[in-house]
Amino acid sequence: MSLIGTSSGLRHTMWVLRGNLVTATAAAGAILLALIAIFGPMLVPYDPVASDVPRALQPPSALHWAGTDQLGRDVFSRLIVATRLDLAIAVTAVSVSFVIGAVIGSLCGYVGGKLDHAIGRFVDVLMAFPLFVLAMAMVAALGNRVENIVIATAIINLPFYIRFARAEVNIRRNLGWVEAARACGDGHVSVVLRFLLPNVLPAMAVQMSLNLGWAILNAAGLSFIGLGVKPPTPEWGIMVAEGARFISTGRWWLVSFPGLALMLTVLCFNLLGDGLRDILDPRMRT
Amino acid sequence: MGTISATLIRAGRRFLSSLPALFGVLVFTFLLMRVLPGDPAVFFASGPSAGKEEIEIVRKQLGLDRSLPEQLGIYLYDVGRGNLGRSMMTGQPVARDLRQRLPASLELTLTALVIALIAAVPLGVLAALRPNSLIDHGVRLFCSLGVCVPTFVSGLLLIYVFYYLLGLAPDPTGRIDIFASVPPARTGFLMVDFLLAGDFEGWWAAARQLMLPALTMALFVIAPLARITRASMLVSLGSDFVRTARSIGLSRWQIVVTYALRNAMLPVITIAGIVFSTMLGANVLVEKVFSWPGVASYALDALLVSDYAPVQGFVLLMASIFVVVNLLVDVLYGIADPRATVA
Numbered sequence A: 001m002s003l004i005g006t007s008s009g010l011r012h013t014m015w016v017l018r019g020n021l022v023t024a025t026a027a028a029g030a031i032l033l034a035l036i037a038i039f040g041p042m043l044v045p046y047d048p049v050a051s052d053v054p055r056a057l058q059p060p061s062a063l064h065w066a067g068t069d070q071l072g073r074d075v076f077s078r079l080i081v082a083t084r085l086d087l088a089i090a091v092t093a094v095s096v097s098f099v100i101g102a103v104i105g106s107l108c109g110y111v112g113g114k115l116d117h118a119i120g121r122f123v124d125v126l127m128a129f130p131l132f133v134l135a136m137a138m139v140a141a142l143g144n145r146v147e148n149i150v151i152a153t154a155i156i157n158l159p160f161y162i163r164f165a166r167a168e169v170n171i172r173r174n175l176g177w178v179e180a181a182r183a184c185g186d187g188h189v190s191v192v193l194r195f196l197l198p199n200v201l202p203a204m205a206v207q208m209s210l211n212l213g214w215a216i217l218n219a220a221g222l223s224f225i226g227l228g229v230k231p232p233t234p235e236w237g238i239m240v241a242e243g244a245r246f247i248s249t250g251r252w253w254l255v256s257f258p259g260l261a262l263m264l265t266v267l268c269f270n271l272l273g274d275g276l277r278d279i280l281d282p283r284m285r286t
Numbered sequence B: 001m002g003t004i005s006a007t008l009i010r011a012g013r014r015f016l017s018s019l020p021a022l023f024g025v026l027v028f029t030f031l032l033m034r035v036l037p038g039d040p041a042v043f044f045a046s047g048p049s050a051g052k053e054e055i056e057i058v059r060k061q062l063g064l065d066r067s068l069p070e071q072l073g074i075y076l077y078d079v080g081r082g083n084l085g086r087s088m089m090t091g092q093p094v095a096r097d098l099r100q101r102l103p104a105s106l107e108l109t110l111t112a113l114v115i116a117l118i119a120a121v122p123l124g125v126l127a128a129l130r131p132n133s134l135i136d137h138g139v140r141l142f143c144s145l146g147v148c149v150p151t152f153v154s155g156l157l158l159i160y161v162f163y164y165l166l167g168l169a170p171d172p173t174g175r176i177d178i179f180a181s182v183p184p185a186r187t188g189f190l191m192v193d194f195l196l197a198g199d200f201e202g203w204w205a206a207a208r209q210l211m212l213p214a215l216t217m218a219l220f221v222i223a224p225l226a227r228i229t230r231a232s233m234l235v236s237l238g239s240d241f242v243r244t245a246r247s248i249g250l251s252r253w254q255i256v257v258t259y260a261l262r263n264a265m266l267p268v269i270t271i272a273g274i275v276f277s278t279m280l281g282a283n284v285l286v287e288k289v290f291s292w293p294g295v296a297s298y299a300l301d302a303l304l305v306s307d308y309a310p311v312q313g314f315v316l317l318m319a320s321i322f323v324v325v326n327l328l329v330d331v332l333y334g335i336a337d338p339r340a341t342v343a
Helices: A007-019 A019-044 A075-111 A113-127 A131-142 A144-170 A176-183 A188-224 A236-244 A254-280 B001-034 B041-042 B050-064 B068-080 B094-129 B133-146 B151-163 B190-197 B199-239 B242-246 B252-288 B295-304 B308-336
Strands: none
Touching: A019 A075, A019 A254, A075 A144, A075 A188, A075 A236, A075 A254, A113 A144, A113 A176, A113 B001, A131 A144, A131 A188, A131 B001, A131 B252, A131 B295, A131 B308, A144 A188, A188 A236, A188 A254, A188 B151, A188 B252, A236 A254, A236 B151, A254 B094, A254 B133, A254 B151, B001 B068, B001 B308, B094 B133, B094 B190, B094 B199, B094 B252, B094 B295, B094 B308, B133 B199, B151 B199, B151 B252, B190 B199, B199 B252, B242 B252, B252 B295, B252 B308, B295 B308
């Protein structure tokens, strides 16, 4: 597992990528998405929030590749600009729950006892809610803002990371090399940070890639129902919500393109996650 | 006989062990309510313009001047009596509103679950029967794409295709045409009520209206169900008892359905429980897309006008349904695999 990062690990990764076109494509897609998120707003042909009412609701053409919306805004430009916000929400949320989950989970796994029991109960309660409903209620409670979408998405992801890190640390804490580290005079903090966490992190990173897609869907769902992101901010979920009014009169481009963007992004992260899992642990291949 | 009582004992024990989680859910929804922005006393008084004394009186009436644990006690007592507060939006008790709207949501979710199972189990079985064949790859592709399309997008695209392009589906708003006559509400499930009233034309109208939203939700969950069916069918097809059944010369149908599939159902049942939870969440989105008058759209409407009692009631209801469903899954598990009851 700790192969990754060393030169033989790199060679192994390249070997897997070469044999696995799907994962390579997904990785390329993820890089492309990141580039769009960083540079996209500088490259778009139109101002994403400038309305041009005489040109409202035009179907895709050479001038407007993805058509225009009800205010005459260029859908393609809005799609590109929205990438940054959508990815930022998902990546921040998943990173926050990754870090907090890893710390709490490994603490539970290492210390055990009452702390483990208490946090286990808390996780049980979180898992007793349908998670999207829980996220919705939390955004309502904390206030209808983008930061709170991030917090809510992070919290509903948390149980998975806590459980994962706890289980992984728990099975390792009494293994020979951990005992050896303790015998050499390493303190508990050092054992967890230097010996246990590094062994758990790669597997958790895979989980993170798989979770990213889910987080994007959740965040888009929340803004679709009118939570968090406010118009006229370009965001995929809200673009679908605005286009929904025009679908029964046949304006398909307003929903299809942001929908396609969401789908491709999620697909990309899911395939990447599957591929990473194959690289790290060939036994888990399905 | 012994299995039935064992199943019951198991269900009872599981119910007892889910009580702490249920209590946690209650405390959690209470705390959520407490951190909600705004002062409920100001809301419940005649509005922000109400005088200071008036607000103080309302605050006392609502019990908001007491300590937090005291308020929690009152809240638990109220919920125990089925009192979930009053909605400012409808002016009715939340419990009554939820009861009126729950059948619409359940009808939609259960229909979707049935459609998903009917589609997913055969797909998974077919894929497992011929691994790496065209159908296996087709199912895998469908599953990979299925989990990536947001429910609200697939719902809108279905409306575009079936309502706008093909004209097959009725106007995608609500459970039934507003001018159509509604059968006497006996169960609240429109499909059942129409049947009880003997109104088959109405039944067909309601069924057509239900089709698209149910299909939307089903599409979202076919992927995990088909995937797990395939995986667990592969395991059970490769096992010794299937080989024995083959060597005895049983028919292919008997081997696949009676022997392999029955043994492969356990993981499918487990996943179906998890899938149900995601469906309860997806309900919010689907009800919004199709203006379905269920509990989720009720909570959503309330949320957007800062009417919090319905939201709290809704979250509590969803969590309770989820706990009950998990219990049911456990009982089904015991029936599908009698060995599970022994442990």
